[in-house]
Amino acid sequence: MVAKKLNLKDKYRALTRDLDWDYDYADRKKAFPYEEFEGIKITDWSKWEDPFRLTMDAYWKYQAEKEKKLYAIFDAFSQNNGHLNVSDARYVNAIKVFLTGVSPLEYQAFQGYAHVGRQFGGAGARVACQMQSIDELRHVQTQIHAMSHYNKFFDGFQDWTHMHDRVWYLSVPKSFFDDARSAGPFEFLIAISFSFEYVLTNLLFVPFMSGAAHNGDMATCTFGFSAQSDEARHMTLGLEIIKFLLEQHEDNVPIVQKWIDKWFWRGTRLLAIVAMMMDYMLPNKVMSWKEAWEVYFEDAGGALFKDLARYGIRMPKFVETTAKEKEHISHQAWWIFYTHGHAAGFHTSIPSAEEMDWLSEKYPDTFDKYYRPRWELAKEMEDRGERFYTNGLPQLCTTCQIPMGFTEMDDPTQIAYRSSDFEGEKYHFCSDGCKHIFDEEPEKYVQSWLPVHQIYQGNCGGADVETVLREYYKMNLGEDNMDFKGSPDEKRWNEWKSKGVA
Amino acid sequence: MSKVYLALQDNDDSRYIVEAISEDNPSATVINQPAMIRIENEGELVVLRETVEEKIGREWDVQELHLSLITLGGNVDEDEDQLRLSWNV
């Protein structure tokens, strides 16, 4: 008998989706209980198109090969003291932000996809999510292993997981994923697979990867490339889920639109941290945040939303605000950290004269007018030995949890304040986008664990900032925080460099 | 009597091997150096397959030691269950 060649699509179906069956003895709704409460209507799971057709044998084979290659590079990196090859020790602060702010999100993604990878009633969708779950676990673990060597030579990496659960600015990324995971299964997928992985992920990974490459960071660059090679599955899952929901039932369209509006805005707020990294934290610059936004969102996203329009989906709400924000957001975010540098787990710094010129060139309409004067003043004060820190605790936006430092985009001298009343309490927001999100689901956002409120309420081990930083955050004060200038990181770096060790 | 020693590349497999050696040779000294782990002991040093397997969580062939080995000092006595270093008198 000559075996006929089974086409890949039919074979994959036979090996995955055909494993499931219709229940006769137990209540299937009890086995998959969370599919309906969001109002999403699934009429026919069989219409799910498998976004990729990877069986476990091939998965093991290819992923093992990737891991072998990746860990060979990690081993070589630490054996050769690869950290000495970075452009400047200041660069390392960018990856401190990554390990404390982003890697725990990969972990949350692992958990979120494990949940939906169990809960979807459709076997095709489930298996796709399971594979993403294990990929996300891979990402967090390879990131830890890539940073493990840096941790041995620089401050600020050592308590990344403890910090993620507690530190004020890390509640921005943490609340983002807590929000997605606490939502229903379909919202989770629109939030993470579509809005984040498909629409915005290039803005996170490409700048970090090319930033690493431009600054001589072989380890980060390599895990970045290695992680991106899994993204094929993740991005196609993002596209499949949105098409599937939009095609299943027309009542899903407004629900999906609402989620896109919400998660696009939440995503842009989360990315403020990438914006400041690109413009201020990389000694060797890649491109400006504004340019990255134009290439990766405005062009690519524009084409996507043009296609989505056919389903009756429009551009996310407040997208017009982001067109203005790209001129300001990185400068304002870095200013927040500069003024609170004593409470940050990484080192801040004032841009050098050359860097300011670069910023002027990249932001001809805004930098010289609004931001250069601030930095020049800060520099003057620093030179006089009067480096200042803002001592009070900032008010936080209830939704995105970023301190209220962003301005009205039509008047960059005016801090933006929005507020809503709910059950007798007043809640504050940094923008129309964040206020809108709150107003749609106030019961959810009143639960936010706002770090500043918590400190005031005495839930963080003390009322004064120093005790909180030392005891509750477990920061090594004088080592992890404050400016790069004068830090132990700087001192060691200069010693290594002057001795010519390498 | 002089010390016998093993120097291993500082990689993940070595960490389990060192853990096993430390357990089987309580008097041995472990010195972590850049990219390298040196274990030395007065008189004798033994690497037992069984202990390494327990630490590393899989089957382990004594000859796999050579994948991570940089150098050693002492006369070698190796079989399928162990590698023993000592100075022949």
Added chain:
Amino acid sequence: MSYQVTVEPTGDVVEVEEGQTLLDAALRQGVWLPFACGHGTCGTCKVQVLEGDVDVGAASPFALMDMEREEGVVLACCALPESDLVIEADIDVDPDFAGYQIEDYQAKVVSIEELSPTIKGIRLALDRPMQFQAGQYVNLNLPSVEGSRAFSIANSPTDSSYVDLHVRLVPEGKGTSWIHQTMQLGDELKVSGPYGQFFVRKTDDKDVIFIAGGSGLSSPLSMISDLLETGDKRQIYLFQGARNLAELYKKSELDALAEKYSNFHYIPALNEPLETDDWQGFCGFVHEAANDHFKGRLSGHKAYLCGPPPMIDSAITMLMQGRVFEADIHMEKFLTAADGATADSRSALFKRI
């Protein structure tokens, strides 16, 4: 210098220019390949090279591993052909695709008919019968015109000793100008075919909607004749669009078919009827006629679109708003020299439309 790349398992042929990537060339020529990042890091667009030489380009070592490189796998988004190629991609072959062999034929012009002021119908007798599926096209090599020109076959496959083609005169178009102005009865031409993935998915028993514009009546005519001649009982709707009555060709033939077969419905639409046309039918664009006929609820149908890109684009939007989606939309875009360079940056949301 350009190379010909044959994409298996569909057999589509793509011309790739020097320095152009496989993916770019394929997408611009309407051949869909799976892709996502577009710059060599994700690996979605892996294809297997079966014949020929390729430069793998800037593919990330993680997206394309050494063992895959050794096996001749490349990423279409980075790969630059260095010879003619045969590649195999992860695309589905439709169960309704007959996959008739593409061959070269010698053809003779046996009739030239004026179908409308801008469209000529020509019949080419072939040196031997050509098996094809209704909806497919042929390539013509015309004297003194570089390259080949594609035209859909308008006759049903029942008699395959000849092909009927509908040729609209494209202003500045060298090929169509030659056909309209120079071609004579008895001229000999080289023809190759059959090509294309446009055919009726008969295994899906949904009712069908055809939307045709300009000379795009050719394929639907062949497909409808084929369905009706083989006694297919599903409901068949043909929406034919033209500017005015003179351009609405084959009307009486189609009226007669509708008369003869109760499951065939013919709805012509004119978007700029002349006063002298005394037009009683639908006024407006052809996609509007379809939308109007079904009152915006088109789900449960399969749709076949054939015509110029703007018509296709409007029809897809109308269909999707009427809840007919990609899996049920099939089309043949008539790209002319005038449409060539307008390919925008596109998303990976849709595969075929």
Added chain:
Amino acid sequence: MTIEIKTATLQPIRNTFANIERRFGDKPASRYQEATYDLQGETNFHYRPLWQPQYELNDKSRTQIKMEDWYDLKDPRQFYYGTYVQQRAKHQEATETNYSFFDKRGLTEHLPEEVKSHLITYLIPLRHVEHTANLNNMYGCAFGYGTAITQALLYNAMDRLGNAQYLSRIGLLLDGNSSESLATAKQEWLKNPAWQGMRALCEEMTTVEDWFEVFIAQDLVVDTLVFNLFYEQLDQKLAVMGGRDVALLTEFMQVWNKDSSRWLDSVLKTVASESEDNRALLEEWVQQWRVKTLAALRPVIAAMLDKGDALDIADALLEARLKKIGITR
């Protein structure tokens, strides 16, 4: 041999991450440790799940089992992602060789019809049991606490998908890729009265709430019995019937079971020895699911194996395992 390698003197300022140092002291840590301990968020969750407002996102009370430190449930195989996939890739490569050997030598044609029909009626339907195991291990991964156990459950879940796919490929070998044998085997699973007990049990397991109970039911009780009955006892019977070669196709599952048992035994031993409450609870769960599983298996085993004591043999094995783990005394 005394060659000294000269290295630059660059002293690290710390040996590992602070959380690892707090647990194991200031010394270099293994990759397993750095990639496992304390990874999961533990406090200050922002919102309660809309789908389970009675719990936090990560919540220890999703099971009645109590652990002082859930990270005690470490994996003796030291599996983090990298070591996991590399280990499985090795097994996969060997398995691939077996399958292609089987295929190339046309061993299907040499199988007696009776063996083929046994495979379709009894072995291939197990892919649906494996599918259930995939769901059940994902359940534990999603609702469990601490990376030590949740990552191992995820690897187990993916393994079960792999097992189901290998079982399906046996079907494709038998039917020359027409999928007919898979369709027939599925009908057996759905319609054959002998299978209905097992099918009902599988369906029931996916509705149980306590994730640790699901884990016990599936990975300890069902798996111990099923692997013995279908991969050992059935294997012996097939060998007698002239189907010795089938072992080539099920080797992966056998190797896998050995590997996974090592992990399971170690984890459950830790849980059972943590407290008498835990042990008693485990025992209660085991006894409940043991009774149900034996009843569910009885008809299919009676039809499949000629030996009257097949179930007893499997059950004795389970009993021995429970003793070894310390669940029963």
